[in-house]
Amino acid sequence: MSKAKPIFWRDARMPYVELRLVSDGREVCYAPHSHAQWSIGAITGGISTFCYRDDRCQVGAGDLVLLNPDWVHACNPIDDQPWSYYMLYIDTEWLAVLRYQLGVLDEPVWEDIGTAIISEHQFYLGYCQMASCLLSSQIDLKEKQAAVIDFISSLMEALAGRCIQPAQQIPSVLLNLAAYLDENAAEEVLLEDMCLRSGYSAGHLIRTFKQHFNLTPHAYQINRRIQRGQRELKRGRPIADVALAEGFTDQPHFQRVFKKLVAATPNQYRQSLLSNEVKAADHK
The missing domain is CATH 1.10.10.60 (Homeodomain-like)
Structure with a gap:
């Protein structure tokens, strides 16, 4: 059986955000890697193994995973079982300014977020609605911009106070x-x-x-x-x-x-x- 190819959505008028859609992730296997952007994914079906720095756990449909820039991770299917997900990549400078404007940060400088997994249904549902908006050719640019800002703003406010400092000073x-x-x-x-x-x-x-x-x-x-x-x-x-x-x-x-x-x-x-x-x- 052929397996679906990954799909990427991006718009030059919204250079601060990029969305990836994988509808069948059985061939989607990652070596440990990191992203330059802050990333947030939604598991829309099945389960997978989530490795994030030194932690390892399972995530499944309804979970959101949050990835700090330059934090090494990998998320892979289990026993060739079907699984699907969205992944949103957000420019860290843009997001730092948004968090500052929301009053979450004292200055518009990036700070890592301590939460790695969110299972609240309201955020999962909001994420999927935002993703559907971005992927639709029937929705105009302003509505897509608003969908991203509204969802990310509500999430950042909910995560306020969960910034973390590096565990140890890097020489x-x-x-x-x-x-x-x-x-x-x-x-x-x-x-x-x-x-x-x-x-x-x-x-x-x-x-x-x-x-x-x-x-x-x-x-x-x-x-x-x-x-x-x-x-x-x-x-x-x-x-x-x-x-x-x-x-x-x-x-x-x-x-x-x-x-x-x-x-x-x-x-x-x-x-x-x-x-x-x-x-x-x-x-x-």
Whole structure:
């Protein structure tokens, strides 16, 4: 039986938000990864395993999962059982300003949210209504903007006071190394060079970096490459050009890694539903 492809909705007039719809997730398996955006997903059918940093649990239909930017996670099907979900990606700067305007933050600077799972039906229902609005070609831009702001505002107000501080201070040498990997994500940074830059031995560097970032330095850099690749694909750049610009040996290499972390091919991701209507009610 063929399995449904993931669907992505985006609109250049709402650059701060992107929606993903998976109606049959049995082939949707992720390696541990993170997003540059704050993300919120709704499980619309079945169950899956949710790994979030060091925690692991099951989530099922009716649950919402909340993902802080740069927090490593993976959500995968159980025993090839059908499951379906929406995932909304929201620009963190836009959301920080909204939270500030709502009085949730003292300044418009991002703070991580401590809640990872919400099971209240009112928020699940509101999420699905918002998603249906975005996916419909019969609804105009202003109504879609209002739907996103109304739902996210009510959720942020409900989560007020649940901001969290980092569990432990990340050593400045590792922050500097991570910043260097961000700036040079498309370059081949050797482990020996990372050791010289940090002053750590190879084994200590890998263990300590993973302890703080939940990824090895190499996996961290690959994750950044894919995030940058997603950004360029949304801008309409050819896949082959993106692959080479982001440091992959060729397009097939880029496609393999992209599918491993995004659970979609670059071509599937680049396509969107700006002009096509999806009957979202079928996926509730």
